[in-house]
Amino acid sequence: MVSPASRIYCAIDTTDLDTARSLAARVSGFVGGLKLGLEFFVANGPAGVRAVVEEGRVPLFLDLKLHDIPNTVAGAVKAALPLKPAFITIHAAGGPAMIAAAAEAARAAGASRPRILAVTVLTSLDGPDLDAVGQSGPVADQVRRLAVMARAAGADGVVCSPVETVALRQACGPGFSLMVPGIRPSWAAPNDQKRVMTPADALRFGADHLVIGRPITEAADPADAARRIVAEIEGG
Numbered sequence: 001m002v003s004p005a006s007r008i009y010c011a012i013d014t015t016d017l018d019t020a021r022s023l024a025a026r027v028s029g030f031v032g033g034l035k036l037g038l039e040f041f042v043a044n045g046p047a048g049v050r051a052v053v054e055e056g057r058v059p060l061f062l063d064l065k066l067h068d069i070p071n072t073v074a075g076a077v078k079a080a081l082p083l084k085p086a087f088i089t090i091h092a093a094g095g096p097a098m099i100a101a102a103a104e105a106a107r108a109a110g111a112s113r114p115r116i117l118a119v120t121v122l123t124s125l126d127g128p129d130l131d132a133v134g135q136s137g138p139v140a141d142q143v144r145r146l147a148v149m150a151r152a153a154g155a156d157g158v159v160c161s162p163v164e165t166v167a168l169r170q171a172c173g174p175g176f177s178l179m180v181p182g183i184r185p186s187w188a189a190p191n192d193q194k195r196v197m198t199p200a201d202a203l204r205f206g207a208d209h210l211v212i213g214r215p216i217t218e219a220a221d222p223a224d225a226a227r228r229i230v231a232e233i234e235g236g
């Protein structure tokens with residue numbers, strides 16, 4: 001069985017390179033991988049990513065949430081390949097041609113290629129937020145529509161909230177990665193996340209990987225927070 005710790009990607013969201021390196025060193029023994037996203041990448045670029053990966057020595061999830069015309073997204077995926085990420089994110093809303101172009105660009109890396117994950121509906125959004133951007137209808141329907149389209153276009157998986165995993169497993173089948181943020185242990189604040197679940201419940205409902213940031217990184221002792229989360233999963 002895959003250990004609970006190995007399913008956790010710790011989101012390191014900071015602009016400060018030393019803070020990121022220190023967090024990577026402290027938590028990497030207790031999680032399966034590290035996620036670096038826009039906040040870190042805009043401030044520190046590929047060199048910063050390399051420095052953090054060197055400190056952590058665990059798989060990298062490069063969360064750039066690419067969303068542009070197919071040619072531009074393919075170019076960005078290709079440019080990220082030297083960083084050897086295990087996962088790269090694109091926005092499913094970029095459409096099938098953009099997703100196919102990203103998948104094709106990733107294939108250039110051969111067997112060690114990054115898995116392309118399509119972000120469905122951000123976990124910080126709920127029904128009224130979708131209404132506000134003209135996507136009326138239940139969030140679950142929009143997530144499902146985007147996931148099915150992303151799979152058909154060649155994505156390896158999606159980023160979705162823990163609330164949608166059961167429906168997506170049914171719609172997309174086995175072998176399609178469900179990367180799940182919006183994870184909050186019972187003792188953590190939701191912050192800006194709206195569609196949330198505890199780590200144990202998210203895994204029970206079929207998440208392949210959990211993305212957990214602030215409950216770990218803002219704890220007084222991040223390594224201990226990661227340990228407590230794993231214990232909570234094993235106990236739950």
Ligand SMILES: O=C(O)c1cc(=O)[nH]c(=O)n1[C@@H]1O[C@H](COP(=O)(O)O)[C@@H](O)[C@H]1O
Binds near residue numbers: 011013123215
């Ligand atoms: O693509 C993501 O990783 C992502 C998608 C999404 O829908 N919601 C979401 O929170 N994320 C990321 O997951 C992380 C969650 O962090 P915390 O809310 O601090 O646990 C952040 O780095 C977000 O950028």
